[in-house]
Amino acid sequence: WYLLLNNSVSTMNSAVHSFRFDELIKYVDDHQEEYVQTLREWVAVESDSSDVTKRAELYRMMDMVGEKLRKMGGKVELVDIGEEQLPDGSSLALPKVVTAQFGSDVNKPTVCVYGHVDVQPAQKEDGWATEPYNLTEINGNLYGRGASDNKAPVLAWIHAVEAFKALDMDLPVNVKYLIEGMEETGSNGLDAMIKSQKSTFFSDVDYIIISDCGWLSKRPALTYGTRGNCYFFAEVEGPKQDLHSGVYGGTVIEPMTDLIGILDTLISPSGTILIPGIRDAVAPFSDEEWKMYQDIEFDVESYREKIGVEQLMYNNKVELLAHRWRHPTVSIHGINGAFSAPGTKTVIPAKVTGKFSIRQVPDMDPAVVEKQVTDHLHSVFAKRKSPNKLKVKMIIGAKPWLADIKHSLYEAGKAAVKRVFNVDADMIREGGTIPIARTFQDVTEKSIIMLPIGGFDDGLHSQNEKMSR
Amino acid sequence: WYLLLNNSVSTMNSAVHSFRFDELIKYVDDHQEEYVQTLREWVAVESDSSDVTKRAELYRMMDMVGEKLRKMGGKVELVDIGEEQLPDGSSLALPKVVTAQFGSDVNKPTVCVYGHVDVQPAQKEDGWATEPYNLTEINGNLYGRGASDNKAPVLAWIHAVEAFKALDMDLPVNVKYLIEGMEETGSNGLDAMIKSQKSTFFSDVDYIIISDCGWLSKRPALTYGTRGNCYFFAEVEGPKQDLHSGVYGGTVIEPMTDLIGILDTLISPSGTILIPGIRDAVAPFSDEEWKMYQDIEFDVESYREKIGVEQLMYNNKVELLAHRWRHPTVSIHGINGAFSAPGTKTVIPAKVTGKFSIRQVPDMDPAVVEKQVTDHLHSVFAKRKSPNKLKVKMIIGAKPWLADIKHSLYEAGKAAVKRVFNVDADMIREGGTIPIARTFQDVTEKSIIMLPIGGFDDGLHSQNEKMSR
Numbered sequence: 001w002y003l004l005l006n007n008s009v010s011t012m013n014s015a016v017h018s019f020r021f022d023e024l025i026k027y028v029d030d031h032q033e034e035y036v037q038t039l040r041e042w043v044a045v046e047s048d049s050s051d052v053t054k055r056a057e058l059y060r061m062m063d064m065v066g067e068k069l070r071k072m073g074g075k076v077e078l079v080d081i082g083e084e085q086l087p088d089g090s091s092l093a094l095p096k097v098v099t100a101q102f103g104s105d106v107n108k109p110t111v112c113v114y115g116h117v118d119v120q121p122a123q124k125e126d127g128w129a130t131e132p133y134n135l136t137e138i139n140g141n142l143y144g145r146g147a148s149d150n151k152a153p154v155l156a157w158i159h160a161v162e163a164f165k166a167l168d169m170d171l172p173v174n175v176k177y178l179i180e181g182m183e184e185t186g187s188n189g190l191d192a193m194i195k196s197q198k199s200t201f202f203s204d205v206d207y208i209i210i211s212d213c214g215w216l217s218k219r220p221a222l223t224y225g226t227r228g229n230c231y232f233f234a235e236v237e238g239p240k241q242d243l244h245s246g247v248y249g250g251t252v253i254e255p256m257t258d259l260i261g262i263l264d265t266l267i268s269p270s271g272t273i274l275i276p277g278i279r280d281a282v283a284p285f286s287d288e289e290w291k292m293y294q295d296i297e298f299d300v301e302s303y304r305e306k307i308g309v310e311q312l313m314y315n316n317k318v319e320l321l322a323h324r325w326r327h328p329t330v331s332i333h334g335i336n337g338a339f340s341a342p343g344t345k346t347v348i349p350a351k352v353t354g355k356f357s358i359r360q361v362p363d364m365d366p367a368v369v370e371k372q373v374t375d376h377l378h379s380v381f382a383k384r385k386s387p388n389k390l391k392v393k394m395i396i397g398a399k400p401w402l403a404d405i406k407h408s409l410y411e412a413g414k415a416a417v418k419r420v421f422n423v424d425a426d427m428i429r430e431g432g433t434i435p436i437a438r439t440f441q442d443v444t445e446k447s448i449i450m451l452p453i454g455g456f457d458d459g460l461h462s463q464n465e466k467m468s469r
Numbered sequence: 470w471y472l473l474l475n476n477s478v479s480t481m482n483s484a485v486h487s488f489r490f491d492e493l494i495k496y497v498d499d500h501q502e503e504y505v506q507t508l509r510e511w512v513a514v515e516s517d518s519s520d521v522t523k524r525a526e527l528y529r530m531m532d533m534v535g536e537k538l539r540k541m542g543g544k545v546e547l548v549d550i551g552e553e554q555l556p557d558g559s560s561l562a563l564p565k566v567v568t569a570q571f572g573s574d575v576n577k578p579t580v581c582v583y584g585h586v587d588v589q590p591a592q593k594e595d596g597w598a599t600e601p602y603n604l605t606e607i608n609g610n611l612y613g614r615g616a617s618d619n620k621a622p623v624l625a626w627i628h629a630v631e632a633f634k635a636l637d638m639d640l641p642v643n644v645k646y647l648i649e650g651m652e653e654t655g656s657n658g659l660d661a662m663i664k665s666q667k668s669t670f671f672s673d674v675d676y677i678i679i680s681d682c683g684w685l686s687k688r689p690a691l692t693y694g695t696r697g698n699c700y701f702f703a704e705v706e707g708p709k710q711d712l713h714s715g716v717y718g719g720t721v722i723e724p725m726t727d728l729i730g731i732l733d734t735l736i737s738p739s740g741t742i743l744i745p746g747i748r749d750a751v752a753p754f755s756d757e758e759w760k761m762y763q764d765i766e767f768d769v770e771s772y773r774e775k776i777g778v779e780q781l782m783y784n785n786k787v788e789l790l791a792h793r794w795r796h797p798t799v800s801i802h803g804i805n806g807a808f809s810a811p812g813t814k815t816v817i818p819a820k821v822t823g824k825f826s827i828r829q830v831p832d833m834d835p836a837v838v839e840k841q842v843t844d845h846l847h848s849v850f851a852k853r854k855s856p857n858k859l860k861v862k863m864i865i866g867a868k869p870w871l872a873d874i875k876h877s878l879y880e881a882g883k884a885a886v887k888r889v890f891n892v893d894a895d896m897i898r899e900g901g902t903i904p905i906a907r908t909f910q911d912v913t914e915k916s917i918i919m920l921p922i923g924g925f926d927d928g929l930h931s932q933n934e935k936m937s938r
Contacts, residue, residue: 227715231813240777244930246696246901249828250740250798251772251782251789257736260801264733267726269853271719303720308709311856313720320720329719331817332729334807339824341805344700344864346826346901348800355808357815359718384738387780395813432715432815461713 020169027163035159036142036469038068040135042117042151043144049095049118049185052086058095058181061117065098065154065179072162074100074177079197081189094189095181099201102161103174109206110174112446114436115154116183116212119146120461127463140469147467148458153211154179156453176205183212187436194443202444207409210437214454216428219297220421222413223450224403225325225429226437228360230369231396234262234377235353238388243348252348256338258386259352265380266356267330271313271323273358275376278328281364285322293318296426325429328364332356357396359431366397401437401448409449489638496632504628505611505938507537509604511586511620512613518564518587518654521555527564527650530586534567534623534648541631543569543646548666550658563658564650568670571630572643578675579643581915583905584623585652585681588615589930596932609938616936617927622680623648625922645674652681656905663912671913676878679906683923685897688766689886691879692919693872694794694898695906697829699838700865703731703846704822707857712817721817725807727855728821734849735825736799740782740792742827744845747797750833754791762787765895794898797833801825826865828900835866870906870917878918 028035047061048054062078070076078096085091095118122132122145130136135144142152157177164171178201182188194202215221236255243252267273300320304312314320323329337352339345358369374392381390403410405427417425430450440448459465497504516530517523531547539545547565554560564587572579591601591614599605604613611621626646633640647670651657663671684690705724712721736742769789773781783789792798806821808814827838843861850859872879874896886894899919909917928934 229715229815231815238778243776244901245798245800245802245826246698246828247899248776248793249800249900250792250796251900252776252778253738253740253780253782254800256801256803257740257799258738260729260732261738263729269722269727269730269855271722271726307712307717307721309707309721309856311722313722323719324717327719329714330726331714331718331723331815332725332807333714333814333816334725334809334818335804336809336811338801338803338809340803340807340809344824344826345802346698346700346800347802349803355813357714357813359715386738387778430716431718431720432713 020167023167024163024169027167028159031159031163032469035155036135036137038159039142039147039152039155039467040144042155043135043146044133046133047118047146047181048121049182050121052092055092055095058118059093062095062098062179062181065117066100068158069098069100069177072102072158072165074102076100079193081193084188097181097190097193098177098179100177101174102165102176103171104204105174106204108171108173110176110204111207111209112176112178112202112205113154113157113209114178114212114440115157115210116150116180117146117154118181118184119149119151120184122463122465129464132465137469141466142469143464143466145465147465148214148454149460149465150183150212152467153453157209157211174204176201183436190436191439191443194439198443202446205444205446208440208444208446208448210434210448210450211453212434212436213430213450213452214458214460215452215456216426217297217299217456219423219426220417221426221428221452222405222410222417223428223430223452224405224410225362226401226434227325227328227429227431228364228366228400228438229357229396229398229433230360230366230373230394231355231357232373233353233355233391233393233395234259235351235391235393236262236388237351237391239348239350242350245346245348248348253386253388254348255352255388256335256349258381258384258388258390259335259354261384262377262380262390263332263354263356265376266332271329273328273330275330275372277372278358278364278369281368282327283362285326289326290318292427293321296321296428324431326361328361329359330356331359359433360398361400362402364400366394366399370394370397398433398435399438401434401441403448403450407447409447413449413451489636492636493632493638496636497628500628500632501938504624505604505606507628508611508616508621508624508936509613511624512604512615513602515602516587516615516650517590518651519590521561524561524564527587528562531564531567531648531650534586535569537627538567538569538646541571541627541634543571545569548662550662553657566650566659566662567646567648569646570643571645572640573673574643577640577642579645579673580676580678581645581647581671581674582623582626582678583647583681583909584626584679585619585649586615586623587650587653588618588620589653591932591934598933601934606938610935611938612933612935614934616934617683617923618929618934619652619681621936622922626678626680643673645670652905659905660908660912663908667912671915674913674915677909677913677915677917679903679917679919680922681903682899682919682921683927683929684921684925685895686766686768686925688892688895689890690895690897690921691874691882691886692897692899692921693874693879694831695870695903696794696797696898696900697833697835697869697907698826698865698867698902699829699835699842699863700824700826701842702822702824702860702862702864703728704820704860704862705731705857706820706860708817708819711819714815714817717817722855722857723817724821724857725804725818727850727853727857727859728804728823730853731846731849731859732801732823732825734845735801740798742797742799744799744841746841747827747833747838750837751796752831754795758791758795759787761896762790765790765897793900795830797830798828799825800828828902829867830869831871833869835863835868839863839866867902867904868907870903870910872917872919876916878916882918882920
């Protein structure tokens with residue numbers, strides 16, 4: 001993987017080091033076991049950022065990252081990003097962000113690699129075949145929590161520089177690292193840190209690389225877009241308190257009936273968004289895009305089987321991918337305040353909050369979406385003539401991100417994939433939101449490439465997460 | 470209150486004891502403090518049947534009831550009704566049911582009083598002004614958990630017999646008691662016990678009295694009907710597991726969208742049930758009923774204020790009461806399987822179960838309702854052409870209960886209320902379901918009267934429950 005760095009850089013920099021390419025290859029092959037061992041040590045740290053009782057492990061993880069980079073001769077800092085407030089009112093220090101720098105030659109471009117070393121929760125009882133924090137190799141796959149998301153990709157970029165250093169080869173670019181420990185719970189504190197270091201750490205950064213994503217199939221891929229996310233709360237409030245449905249049912253217009261009624265106006269049975277105006281802003285699907293989608297390696301039938309549904313929303317590859325990546329969609333996630341447990345409680349909930357989100361795509365504007373959704377819901381609610389009260393609020397308004405795939409960064413990425421795998425990279429998007437990409441773009445105004453290292457079947461956030469050796 | 474027993478009986482029995490009426494009155498007045506003291510002792514027992522850690526208190530409560538009745542010279546039994554299975558797989562003995570008998574004169578009718586001495590949970594921190602298990606008198610009200618529901622009413626019926634005994638007056642009827650300790654959690658074990666004692670304990674019972682309900686206003690009332698309850702689960706199942714709404718949104722027809730869509734076809738914004746056929750079986754609202762409803766003391770505006778809504782479903786007293794008591798209604802209680810917590814989880818739930826209930830009234834038949842609801846939901850679901858799977862199941866099918874208010878039992882009740890309060894009793898119904906009434910009626914085939922002793926503002930199941938002195 002370090003070849004990608006070398007290669008992508010080589011297309012931007014006339015000082016091509018290809019004469020020592022074979023030497024690098026050999027070095028990596030000779031040290032593969034060491035790389036796996038380092039990954040094993042990192043996976044053994046239960047750096048679960050969602051569990052405050054494991055915070056000491058997370059601090060230790062950040063120290064290990066700093067130590068690793070320091071040993072390689074980097075200029076390392078552990079940046080204090082403050083505290084988080086816990087629900088009980090107490091506060092807890094956030095894990096420091098590790099920054100590192102290798103080289104400061106003003107004649108070279110500077111590449112910054114972003115990654116994270118915190119992980120999702122994992123317990124063997126959840127259905128793991130192996131101990132989640134004990135990296136275990138089975139048939140060439142390395143199983144362990146965080147193996148693919150995102151510890152191995154971070155180590156791949158670190159070991160790339162390490163190989164250059166070990167061979168005493170001049171790095172063709174200046175390399176910086178920004179490694180955080182709160183990604184899985186929303187990168188708490190990172191936005192502020194990026195903003196505050198805009199004119200210091202980021203001042204000489206030209207390019208940002210993110211490998212916190214995955215391939216779409218067995219073919220290597222480059223990711224050039226993510227969808228945004230407008231997350232809404234629609235609250236309907238009626239009686240002062242929950243009422244017994246036997247005693248009071250039939251005398252009040254129930255908030256739950258109103259909420260169900262307005263949620264039912266968001267999306268048609270076949271999946272068309274019914275909110276007036278929402279689709280008007282969506283960038284037209286060009287012939288060029290159609291052709292590109294057509295070339296992507298993606299098996300609709302396997303996808304259907306993996307999800308386990310009888311039929312997908314679209315059966316055609318291009319339409320399916322387009323609705324996954326570059327068309328908006330509405331998902332209703334649930335209702336807060338109503339009875340949600342098993343059993344048969346007979347209550348009329350007094351206040352219920354419907355939660356739904358719209359995955360946003362270029363050229364939709366969250367502020368416009370907020371107005372369209374709010375106006376629509378108030379309009380359909382008004383027609384019900386309900387005595388209850390409706391409040392609509394957009395809780396998250398994360399913008400989509402889209403890169404120019406003709407930018408030299410993507411040309412370098414394509415060339416690197418071609419060189420290593422001898423196939424053309426699939427140019428893909430993510431249906432989900434990676435807010436950090438958008439923050440990097442908005443704050444630093446640098447170009448970003450997402451270069452996935454994880455496989456399509458790595459099981460991120462699931463049981464039996466793995467990284468192929 | 471013992472006068473009600475005396476009085477109701479006197480109208481059925483030629484042996485009127487009215488010549489000693491004043492003596493009974495005096496006895497009760499002289500012993501009022503003792504009655505309150507006994508209630509204080511009973512309230513002090515935390516007989517919360519929903520909390521298994523308090524089961525010893527519940528056993529002690531049943532022993533106290535048995536002891537009290539034994540001291541009065543009754544023939545008392547503590548009937549073993551078996552065990553309950555706890556969620557962890559262990560089992561726990563149910564509190565025994567206390568039965569007692571006073572008199573077995575074949576020339577007298579036999580009255581059986583049903584009541585319960587278990588209570589709802591209560592903690593001072595919930596918002597009680599006083600310690601919930603320390604009966605506290607403020608302005609003539611006795612505050613404490615279980616004071617009104619149902620310990621004081623049970624004691625009222627016990628003290629009625631005690632007064633006759635103390636004065637060595639012949640009881641005009643044979644009196645039986647059936648006091649249970651699991652009412653608040655669904656009378657676990659009681660149905661089987663009633664069935665098994667049909668030809669023993671119940672064989673000579675002529676009338677059953679239940680005082681586990683409340684007045685509608687400040688005017689005394691007799692209750693002659695309750696609604697039934699058909700409780701449904703509608704489960705929509707799609708993908709094999711929950712999906713990330715960013716990664717998969719736009720490619721699958723979401724079970725939650727389907728469920729919201731079908732739930733929205735149950736009831737109109739103004740409260741009309743939309744399920745075809747449901748309303749056909751409802752007994753017509755007669756002129757006689759209309760007149761009776763018109764005479765009931767009930768202030769619509771106070772009711773509206775108490776619930777805290779801007780407008781009720783009906784503003785007219787008769788219509789409002791009719792829809793509370795004798796028309797069916799649909800309440801949607803909630804959804805199991807979707808995201809219900811605070812926060813902003815971005816998940817597409819794979820399987821969601823909507824929970825709703827229909828309060829049933831005469832002459833609806835639960836089996837017919839089950840078919841109508843199931844057919845309707847499958848029909849609207851089929852029109853959606855969804856690849857997901859729908860299952861509809863009726864979990865509870867509790868029948869309504871309705872007494873003949875011209876029966877001698879109600880005539881006796883009316884006369885008793887008139888004699889004690891010098892007003893005509895309001896003839897009322899309960900919107901909720903009291904399954905035990907239906908069980909008594911179906912199993913024992915005896916006549917039942919519900920004679921509420923609790924006030925309209927006693928706060929059953931709430932903070933600051935009380936019983937007026």
